[in-house]
Amino acid sequence: MKLSNSLHENNLTSFDNDRVKIYCCGPTVYDNIHIGNARPLVLGDVLVRFFEFIGIKVDYLQNITDIDDKIIAKANDLKISETQVAEKYINDYLEDLSNLNIKKPNKIIPISTKMDVIIDFINKLITKEVAYESKGDVYFDINSTNSYGELSNKRIEELISGSRVEVNPNKRNASDFALWKKTKNGKNWVSNWSSGRPGWHTECVALIDNYFQSQVDIHIGGIDLKFPHHENERIQYLAATKKELSKIWLHNGHVSFNSQKMSKSLGNTLMVKDFIKDHGANVLRYLLLTTNYRQPINLTDDLINQSRIAIQKISALFKKISLKIALNEVTKNNDRPVDEDFNLKNYISQFKDLMQDDLNTPRVITLIEQMIKDINKQIDQKKLNNLLDELLEILVVLGFNFEFPKYDQPTLQLIREWDGYVKSKNFTKADELREVLIKKDVL
Numbered sequence: 028m029k030l031s032n033s034l035h036e037n038n039l040t041s042f043d044n045d046r047v048k049i050y051c052c053g054p055t056v057y058d059n060i061h062i063g064n065a066r067p068l069v070l071g072d073v074l075v076r077f078f079e080f081i082g083i084k085v086d087y088l089q090n091i092t093d094i095d096d097k098i099i100a101k102a103n104d105l106k107i108s109e110t111q112v113a114e115k116y117i118n119d120y121l122e123d124l125s126n127l128n129i130k131k132p133n134k135i136i137p138i139s140t141k142m143d144v145i146i147d148f149i150n151k152l153i154t155k156e157v158a159y160e161s162k163g164d165v166y167f168d169i170n171s172t173n174s175y176g177e178l179s180n181k182r183i184e185e186l187i188s189g190s191r192v193e194v195n196p197n198k199r200n201a202s203d204f205a206l207w208k209k210t211k212n213g214k215n216w217v218s219n220w221s222s223g224r225p226g227w228h229t230e231c232v233a234l235i236d237n238y239f240q241s242q243v244d245i246h247i248g249g250i251d252l253k254f255p256h257h258e259n260e261r262i263q264y265l266a267a268t269k270k271e272l273s274k275i276w277l278h279n280g281h282v283s284f285n286s287q288k289m290s291k292s293l294g295n296t297l298m299v300k301d302f303i304k305d306h307g308a309n310v311l312r313y314l315l316l317t318t319n320y321r322q323p324i325n326l327t328d329d330l331i332n333q334s335r336i337a338i339q340k341i342s343a344l345f346k347k348i349s350l351k352i353a354l355n356e357v358t359k360n361n362d363r364p365v366d367e368d369f370n371l372k373n374y375i376s377q378f379k380d381l382m383q384d385d386l387n388t389p390r391v392i393t394l395i396e397q398m399i400k401d402i403n404k405q406i407d408q409k410k411l412n413n414l415l416d417e418l419l420e421i422l423v424v425l426g427f428n429f430e431f432p433k434y435d436q437p438t439l440q441l442i443r444e445w446d447g448y449v450k451s452k453n454f455t456k457a458d459e460l461r462e463v464l465i466k467k468d469v470l
């Protein structure tokens with residue numbers, strides 16, 4: 028398996044473990060998730076499903092940021108508590124995951140439940156003299172390391188001149204970032220330094236360190252998190268353990284609307300739950316997988332329509348096959364392939380090769396289209412071989428959720444009656460039954 032690794036300027040990193048540890052930065056629960064937020068989640072899901080398909084065991088962790096200024100602001104707006112805001116959006120998040128057909132990670136941890144772990148981790152950094160307390164805050168000392176900027180490929184001087192870092196007299200260096208912030212505003216915890224809250228960059232790394240007791244193999248997130256969030260996660264772990272936090276940093280490109288990044292704070296969002304209501308989860312998945320995960324996606328009506336049509340084509344194929352099977356117009360014969368050529372194509376091994384080549388899902392989609400054409404040819408020849416099962420298998424590994432229609436006896440009876448009327452040219456009766464079968468979603 029080769030994956031593109033941000034730590035080495037997107038060069039492909041080979042990977043042949045039989046177990047894999049994965050971390051993906053989870054949501055800050057002050058709102059519902061949008062299509063952009065769904066992208067790293069679908070990326071993680073496809074990766075997990077594929078690893079499991081090729082026999083690799085996965086341990087997948089996600090955090091939930093359930094303490095944050097944005098949650099406090101929302102709680103004030105709605106005149107409810109922070110806990111109520113967080114609970115509502117955690118539940119909505121879990122529902123969105125399930126509606127998106129995303130396999131739940133092995134563990135999802137709200138960071139408010141791990142404050143002792145986070146405080147311990149900060150203490151470790153202070154002991155190693157790479158972090159310092161200042162007036163109740165704790166900061167990471169950027170000058171204690173030569174490795175800062177290696178993930179995002181930036182130099183410290185560039186970072187200082189390029190960012191509008193606010194002047195903070197409590198910090199030693201302008202780019203030092205907060206591990207702990209003294210505050211009485213909103214939920215806060217007692218520590219040696221002050222009553223306060225941890226910085227976001229420390230939450231993820233402390234959780235990884237505690238849960239896995241080691242580095243991870245793959246760390247996932249959107250490209251906007253590469254700097255400063257992931258850079259800061261990485262540098263803390265490096266300082267604490269002298270090891271890389273992740274062997275591979277996998278960053279997905281942005282989903283944008285009118286060429287502007289879709290983002291909660293910009294307000295140009297299309298929520299996952301609304302999209303699913305209008306188009307279904309398969310359309311969203313298809314839309315995300317037709318572009319390589321690193322490339323940007325500009326969300327347009329055209330793109331949504333193309334994805335809808337592609338999904339309808341697959342559903343229509345399954346309906347057509349079920350109908351033909353019900354009418355005995357095709358037979359499934361796994362032993363005697365219709366055409367040797369179909370077997371030579373060896374679709375499953377092509378699928379594996381494409382996925383192992385940095386998750387080349389756009390090419391997999393092309394492969395699926397080819398399979399559909401071949402299956403249609405088999406239908407014309409009235410014999411299906413195992414190609415259909417292979418297609419179903421690939422769709423499951425990509426996380427699509429198609430129902431292959433199966434009809435009960437009364438429905439089968441109706442289908443056969445309808446077919447009888449059509450063949451005997453009794454069109455009045457045939458049309459009556461056709462209406463019934465359309466209502467039952469058979470035709």
Ligand SMILES: Nc1ncnc2c1ncn2[C@@H]1O[C@H](COP(=O)(O)OP(=O)(O)OP(=O)(O)O)[C@@H](O)[C@H]1O
Pocket residue numbers: 052053054055062063064065066067247248249250251252279280281282283288289290291292293
């Ligand atoms: N438009 C987007 N396209 C792709 N990934 C995105 C997009 N927006 C956010 N993400 C990813 O979704 C995850 C959650 O991000 P986050 O909660 O910061 O979303 P956001 O909408 O940008 O929120 P905010 O505006 O509050 O920062 C991160 O991995 C982030 O990189």
Ligand SMILES: [Zn+2]
Pocket residue numbers: 051052053231232256260
């Ligand atoms: Zn993170």
